[in-house]
Amino acid sequence: MKIRIAQFGLGPIGLECVRLAAEKPWAELVGGVDIDPQKIGRPLGDVAGIALPETARVYGTFDELLRVARPDVVLHTAVSRFAQVVPQLEPIVRAGVSVVSSCEELLFPQLKFAAGAKAFDELCRKYNARVLGTGVNPGFVMDTLAICLTGVCRGVEKIEITRVVNASHRRLPLQKKIGSGLKPDEFRALFREGKMGHVGLIESLALVAHSLGWQIGPITETCEPVIATHDIQTKFLTVPKGLTCGIHHRAEASADAKPISLDLQMYLDAENPRDAVTITADPPVESVIHGGVHGDRATVAVLVNAVPRLLQAAPGLRLMTDLPVLRAS
Numbered sequence: 001m002k003i004r005i006a007q008f009g010l011g012p013i014g015l016e017c018v019r020l021a022a023e024k025p026w027a028e029l030v031g032g033v034d035i036d037p038q039k040i041g042r043p044l045g046d047v048a049g050i051a052l053p054e055t056a057r058v059y060g061t062f063d064e065l066l067r068v069a070r071p072d073v074v075l076h077t078a079v080s081r082f083a084q085v086v087p088q089l090e091p092i093v094r095a096g097v098s099v100v101s102s103c104e105e106l107l108f109p110q111l112k113f114a115a116g117a118k119a120f121d122e123l124c125r126k127y128n129a130r131v132l133g134t135g136v137n138p139g140f141v142m143d144t145l146a147i148c149l150t151g152v153c154r155g156v157e158k159i160e161i162t163r164v165v166n167a168s169h170r171r172l173p174l175q176k177k178i179g180s181g182l183k184p185d186e187f188r189a190l191f192r193e194g195k196m197g198h199v200g201l202i203e204s205l206a207l208v209a210h211s212l213g214w215q216i217g218p219i220t221e222t223c224e225p226v227i228a229t230h231d232i233q234t235k236f237l238t239v240p241k242g243l244t245c246g247i248h249h250r251a252e253a254s255a256d257a258k259p260i261s262l263d264l265q266m267y268l269d270a271e272n273p274r275d276a277v278t279i280t281a282d283p284p285v286e287s288v289i290h291g292g293v294h295g296d297r298a299t300v301a302v303l304v305n306a307v308p309r310l311l312q313a314a315p316g317l318r319l320m321t322d323l324p325v326l327r328a329s
Contacts, residue, residue, distance in 0.1 A: 002028040003307060006071035008062065008088070009078035010034040010047060012171050013102060016300045017075045018048040024329065026308065030069035032058045062091050073307050076101035080199040082109045086120055089131060093123055098130040100306045102299060104200030106133025107143070108319065111206040121317035130310050132318045136298040137163060138200035138207070141275045141289075142262055144320045147211045149277055149285050158259050158280035159208060164292065165266040166273045167246055171296055172236040178266050179225055179244040180237060187225040187244045197223045198264055201251045205262050211321045214255030223249040226267040239268060246270070305329050 005027050007018050014032075021027045029052055032044045040060045045052030059065040062074070074092050079085050082105040089099055109117040124131050133139070142161045150156050167175055179187040179196050190196035202219050209216040228245040231238070239245045246267020253260055273292040279285040309323045 002026055003073060003311065004028050004030050004069070004071045005307065006030055006062075006065055006069070006074045007032040007044070008034075008074050008076040008092075010036065010039055010058065011077065012173065013296065013299060014075070014077040015048050016296070017077060017303055018044060019050055020300050020304045021075070021307075022048075022050055022052060024304065026329070027304075029056050030071050031056050031065045033060070033062050033065055033074075034058055035060065062095075066095055070095075071097055073097065073311065074099045075303055075307070076103065077303070078103075080104045082106060082113050082116065086116065089120075090123065093120075093127050093129040093131065096127045096129055098310055100132050100134065100303050100310055102135045102139075102303060103133050104135070104138055105203060106131070107135075107138040107200055108203040108207040108210065109133070109317075110210075111203055117317060124316045128315045130313050130315055130318055132306060132310050132313075132320070132323070134302050134306055134320055135200075136293055136295050136302055137198075137264075138204040139302055139320060140298070141293050142201070142264070143204035143207045145275070145287075146208055146277045146279070147321060148325070149279060149287055150212065150281070153279060153281035153283065153285060156212065156258065156279060156281040160261050160263075160278040160280075161204075161208075162263045162274070162276040162278075163265070164270055164273045164275075165264075165295060166268070166270040166292075167266050168232070168234045168268045168270075169294075174295070175234060175236055175268070178246045180234075180246065180268060181239050182225070182244045184225045184227060184244055191223050197247050198249050198266065201249055201262055201264055205251045205253055205260055207319065207321070208260055209253070209255040210319075212255070214258060214260075216253050216255045219251055219253040221249075221251045223247055226265070228268070230269075232268045234268060301328070302326065 225244040
């Protein structure tokens with residue numbers, strides 16, 4: 001039987017999820033949800049630029065979609081914060097529908113929202129729904145990958161995770177999110193207000209510690225602007241020399257006296273992009289993905305590939321480590 005899928009959020013990532021899901025022989029797209037009045041009421045296939053049945057249309061709310069079609073799983077690509085995502089997902093969960101979401105704080109909400117995560121988990125269990133927060137970062141390269149690599153270690157003493165991303169080749173919303181074109185002090189002020197930078201780095205660190213059974217201590221988090229050393233031109237914008245062209249974001253903590261550090265450098269024209277994990281252990285492990293994993297395309301792949309695995313899990317608010325190993329499906 002095919003898995004019936006609806007897409008919540010029809011921005012660049014959501015639309016690419018629709019296109020990839022449409023290629024899967026096990027998936028049937030039944031509709032989409034978005035707040036854009038230019039999309040509401042139109043066939044989902046027209047919005048995504050692919051051939052889909054006319055019955056799969058775009059609705060303004062999940063409740064409106066549910067009156068016409070009942071999905072098994074909703075792919076959710078709309079917000080980054082736990083406080084924002086819960087109100088969006090509650091109607092879906094109460095309908096007994098499972099969710100794979102790209103919400104960054106949903107990766108490990110127990111870190112900052114322990115009571116809220118517990119209540120949401122109980123709601124999922126009550127209505128037989130499964131909810132997963134995932135993506136490429138957070139969700140894979142700076143957490144799940146490192147956790148998998150510890151599987152060959154007899155004991156682990158230290159974990160260092162580094163990701164360097166050349167953001168010149170990424171979508172416009174991400175280039176804006178990392179502060180491209182801002183004055184450095186303006187970027188710092190917006191980061192302090194939670195309006196700029198990468199979301200999910202400390203959740204990745206917490207998931208690594210949790211998965212190893214380590215009691216985590218205080219997390220030190222810093223984020224500084226990367227300053228353009230030359231005029232930079234991307235497909236979407238121009239950044240003059242001296243202005244912000246990206247971020248250098250770090251998170252560090254000691255878990256049971258064993259250090260974990262995550263170092264994210266995401267900026268325009270970054271040199272030597274890579275994803276690296278160094279594990280001080282017996283035996284030691286060092287892994288480098290040269291060129292790095294492409295964030296946008298990989299995020300879509302993780303979301304879609306997680307669907308069949310999530311439905312195999314028990315109801316509740318699930319972690320990536322609760323699922324069978326993801327694979328291209």
